[in-house]
Amino acid sequence: MTDPREELGAIAREARTMLERERVRGRERVTFDADSAKASEVPPRPPGIAPAAALVLPGFETLVPQSLPTFGPPPSQLLATRDDLPDDLGTLARMVSECRKCGLCETRTNTVFADGSARARLVFIGEAPGRDEDLKGLPFVGRAGQLLDKMITAIDLKREEVYICNVLKCRPPENRTPAPDEVEQCLPYLEQQLALLKPALLCALGLSAVQALLKTKASMTSLRGRTFEYKGIPLIPTYHPAALLRNPGLKREAWEDLQRVRDTLRARTAS
Ligand code: URA
Numbered sequence: 001m002t003d004p005r006e007e008l009g010a011i012a013r014e015a016r017t018m019l020e021r022e023r024v025r026g027r028e029r030v031t032f033d034a035d036s037a038k039a040s041e042v043p044p045r046p047p048g049i050a051p052a053a054a055l056v057l058p059g060f061e062t063l064v065p066q067s068l069p070t071f072g073p074p075p076s077q078l079l080a081t082r083d084d085l086p087d088d089l090g091t092l093a094r095m096v097s098e099c100r101k102c103g104l105c106e107t108r109t110n111t112v113f114a115d116g117s118a119r120a121r122l123v124f125i126g127e128a129p130g131r132d133e134d135l136k137g138l139p140f141v142g143r144a145g146q147l148l149d150k151m152i153t154a155i156d157l158k159r160e161e162v163y164i165c166n167v168l169k170c171r172p173p174e175n176r177t178p179a180p181d182e183v184e185q186c187l188p189y190l191e192q193q194l195a196l197l198k199p200a201l202l203c204a205l206g207l208s209a210v211q212a213l214l215k216t217k218a219s220m221t222s223l224r225g226r227t228f229e230y231k232g233i234p235l236i237p238t239y240h241p242a243a244l245l246r247n248p249g250l251k252r253e254a255w256e257d258l259q260r261v262r263d264t265l266r267a268r269t270a271s
Contacts, residue, residue: 079231081195085188089118089196092189096169101185104170110137111169114193120163121200122265124148125190127208127240128168130175139164140241147241148205151254155262165193167212183212194233200268202233203261206240224257227264234268236261 086092093113099105112129115138124140132142140148149159168178168186178186190212194202204210207220213230216223220239228235238257239250 077231079195079198079233082188082192085192087196089114089193092192092196096189099169099186099189102170102182104168104172104182107173108170109134112137112139112166112171113169114163114165115139115141116159116163117161118163118197120161120197121269122157122161122203122261123163123165123194123197123199123201124152124203124205125209125213126164126166126205128166128175128178129171131171134171139166143245144241147244151241151258154255155258155265163197163199165190167209178208183208187212194230199233201261201265202230202235203257204235204237206243209240210235210237224253225260227260234264236264 081087086095096113097111099111108129112133126140126144126148129139130142130144132145133139139145148164152159152162167190168182169189170186172178172182202213204213207223210220210223210228211217213235214223214228220237223237224239226237228237236257238261239254244250244254
């Protein structure tokens with residue numbers, strides 16, 4: 001009969017080899033730079049969630065017994081409030097309304113901080129205010145906003161039950177894509193918002209939001225359909241509603257993403 005200690009040793013060796021193989025495979029397959037982005041793909045929450053293949057690191061469940069270290073950001077990268085910004089949303093919004101850190105303050109009508117519930121479990125993050133948002137001081141109130149409202153309703157929620165914000169708090173002229181320095185200056189506000197809200201789930205609307213939060217340059221095609229992790233919170237990327245208005249053919253995939261949002265939220269709220 002086999003010596004149980006030898007057998008255990010062999011299992012441990014095999015597990016280490018397989019883990020290493022998955023790590024290397026992950027690096028080869030994923031095109032963006034942050035190792036953490038691959039490592040931060042969220043492992044499955046077993047019961048109750050539709051078993052979406054892409055949610056799971058290949059072989060993750062079977063490869064990682066409880067006693068082995070799991071993937072995920074180290075504690076220093078988990079969601080925490082910053083000491084250099086206000087620790088309540090109202091004061092933070094006031095600070096944003098007076099912000100002059102980048103040139104967008106010269107052309108804005110209003111800053112656009114957020115809309116929705118500060119107790120929301122789900123946060124939608126867009127790119128930047130457009131014309132309507134700049135005029136009203138609220139995110140997603142134009143045509144893209146109307147579609148976002150429908151997307152929210154489609155997953156059995158109301159706009160008042162979620163929190164909606166953007167990477168940039170000021171409108172870029174002509175709705176151009178945010179410049180890297182604008183994102184860099186504005187991102188701390190979003191990071192503080194998220195740290196204060198402590199939501200159960202993030203949905204990044206469009207490439208600017210997902211790239212800013214995951215610090216990646218990967219394409220939307222390679223990012224959507226999967227669940228990532230932002231500082232310990234699951235993050236699901238999907239197309240920006242404006243992209244869906246321009247290209248309705250993307251709506252089928254967006255609906256898949258939204259079902260993933262709905263199911264992940266239900267699973268996290270139930271546990
Ligand atoms: N597009 C965005 O990304 N955000 C808004 O608030 C409006 C349109």
